[in-house]
Amino acid sequence: MLDPVDRRILVASQDGLPLRVEPFAELARALGLPQAELLNRPRRLRERGVIRRIAAVPNHYRLGFLANAMTVWDVDDREVSRLGPEVGALPFVSHCYRRPRRPPDWPYNLFAMVHGRSRAETEGRRAEIAALLGSACRASDVLYSTRILKKSGLRLAPEPPAPSETSACSA
């Protein structure tokens, strides 16, 4: 859980840190907090893993990655936990998860995001995954992203969400 000061800091920075040489000092001034708090609290949140990192979020398309695909695979349940980490270790795979199948519409249980500069490059990479999976894979598909509709990440509310039973009368 976040204490109220941590929440204030994250709410104030989640759309972007001040674009300054000393962004944390600037944020401390804006929030009326001691400068040391604006270093110590984010550091503690990073140690806890709440903050993964403080970073720029690139737009794949604008960086020349024009063929961004979710590749999906129907992999033998007895093999998927062994093969998943091997797929995840491929340098061109950015995310890789096992997820439930939803038959009959969705038979795939392994998801690997692949980014390429062209469809030809991405298809070549998809073929590498297929070769790695071999006969453990029964079927596969590829879903190219055609538009980013939203990319905001987790949004923190200024106040913590109330437990659902009492949300209407938390005041």
Place this chain on the structure above:
Amino acid sequence: MRNGHLDPIDRAIVAALQRGVPIVERPFAELAASLETTEEAIVARLARLIHTGAVGRFAPMLDAEKLGGAVILCAMAVPAERFEDVAARLAAMPEVAHNYERAHRFNMWFVLAVERPELIPATIARIEAETGLEVVDLPKLEEYRLELVLPV
């Protein structure tokens, strides 16, 4: 220079900043030294990269699960004539962290990220009620890789 064009220094900045900065008073100092430029120049370029859309934002990347919350991938098959309306509804919902159009019968893929796990079924139920469409929920069962860094 075209407004949106990335020169090699821009690329080096994006490559470094997507990996993250140290939490110190002057987080751009090391990068400025390694690129033989100034912190002011890094900040000015970062501001331009954000302005032109090459970088979405420069901010803390949060882990919803470590906060006690939850994340889930969902898919919907949205009829073409309703696609923009449904996309706008989801864009307006703070629980929707990402949403992508994909070339497939399941043409809308979105991620819900919430501070309390019980908000996931409630949010899915609300989306289904508001759109009249079925949401296919695909929670992660195992994570084999989460590496958001691209070779720029």
